Amino acid sequence: METQKQIDHDLMRRIQRDDFTAFDKLVDRYKDRLVNVLFRMLNDRNEAEDLVQDTFLRVYKHRQDYDFTYCLSTWIYTIALNLAKNELRRKKKFKFFSIFDMQENGVELKDNKPGPQSLKMVLDKAIAKLPTKYKTAFVLRDVDQMSYDEVAQVLGVPLGTVKSRVNRARAILKDELRPKLEERRALSKGSLVPVRTM
Amino acid sequence: MRCQKALSCLSAQCDDTLSEQQRRELAAHLEECASCRREAFYFSEIKGQTGRLDNVRTRIDFNLRLKSRINTWEAEQARPVEPSLWQTLAGYPARIGEFAHALSGILYGPRRYALVGVASLLLAAAVWTGYTTNGFIVGGQSYTSQVAEIAPVDMVTARAYLVDQESAAEAGFGYLASGISLVDHASPRTEPNYVMPTVPAEQMSAQVIF
Known part of the structure; x- marks a missing residue:
């Protein structure tokens, strides 16, 4: 029986040969999990989805650099979490007032x-x-x-x-x-x- | 097991990573300690509720939008990068240097005498041709300064066609014995296409604009 890692590696090998169907399959395997994790991190669905898009774009751009000694899911999650951390850092640097904050601070x-x-x-x-x-x-x-x-x-x-x-x-x-x-x-x-x- | 130890095991109990002995000891402690039992309830509730949190899913057009972004990126990659003004300016000294290097290679290279010889021959051939034809070579046919003499003074812009003598005679232009006719000039005195209709295009051997 094929493990998740093997399936991922097979997909990645096909992606490296510019097989976009394989890339679509990879996206389908991880997109919902990633968006869920990033949503919990950022508390903003749109931002989470944007960052998941950025993550997959990076995966596609650097598909030839992927090292098969590592787990693909680890690589994808690392990219996504680094993007989320950058976003959180940016938010911390430039604090915006949102209606959500106002509700939290003022109105119960x-x-x-x-x-x-x-x-x-x-x-x-x-x-x-x-x-x-x-x-x-x-x-x-x-x-x-x-x-x-x-x-x-x-x-x-x-x-x-x-x-x-x-x-x-x-x-x-x-x-x-x-x-x-x-x-x-x-x-x-x-x-x-x-x-x-x- | 004491309370402190029991509390440190509660998180591991949620993950079900305790050893058999730890599990037994913790269970025995929880039986008799209400406070730790309450904490254990809290931990298991948090674990359970977290697992039941609503999952956020991507929108239906997620893959399409991603595909579009990838296409845009690939198009950008395929497009040649135009150098900026600064890069262009910075490139000139290098080009001048390259040209100077190439020139010095020719001038001081081992074939410099052969090159000078070829250049001299070409120059001599050009001078000789100009001298014998009394003009310049245009489109494989030569024409002389007669063209300028035939052209009326007021025809500032006119086109001359070189035709052979027989064609000129057939067309009834005796004065074209020199083989030159004038057409399409700017003078109001002479209509455009004055000669053109009578001289077939294929018989025209060259066109000179002056």
Whole structure:
């Protein structure tokens, strides 16, 4: 049975021979995963999609430079995450005021409905607020379901560092979401009275 | 297992990467510690909720837009890059240098005498031809200064056609014995195409504009 790596390498060999059908297949294999990861990183769908386009454009431009000793997915993810980091750095440098920021800072978003959807929204916001290095590791591991080894390869850091960053991200999220999680815990126990947190 | 150790294992428990012994010890600790049990619940909830987050997907025209961008890039790559003004200006000294180098190679090279000889012969041939024909070689036929004499003074712009004598005689232009007729001039006195209709084009051997 062909592994994902072999499939990717076969596609890449065909792309190197200017087979655009193979490139289309490669794009289809990764585009949704990438856009999902970049959306979690940037919190902007349009930007995420633009960066995924840039990623594939770079893959196509540098297709002849690809080194088959490495995993293709690692290469693609590294490009995408570098672009995302550049974008985040640029955003940090030139801070823009957006309606979203104004809502966050001034007006409370309407979110009083209890239940799983509400928790999801809070979780979305909490992930967006994570520091970049924790967020990157967390998104790759928990959102994209990558293995720790793959995350370590993509980020170019030791395995222990990845585990520590993911753990740290989960701990931050746990603290951020504590009230909502407590509500949920109380509901799951069948009691409507929230349990006092420590 | 103590609480601190148990808390450090909770993230690994979410990933299911604990050893069998660690798992057993953690389970035993969670049985008796409500606080750690609560933390374990939080971790598993975060893990579960993250897995259930709405996935963002690319738009339907993603591949088309990407293809268009690639085509644009490939077109740019195929287009020859025009040098900027600065690059052009910067290239002149190099070209002058190259020309000087090539010239010096000829002038001081081993074949310089042969080249000078060939150039001298060509010059001599040109002078000799000019002397014998009393004019210049144009389109393989020669014409003389008679053309200028025949042309009326007021015909500033006129075209002369060299025709052979027989054709001129047939056309009834006796004065064209010299083999020259004038047509299409700017003078209002003489109509354009004065000679043209009577002299077939294929019989005209050369055209001189003056």
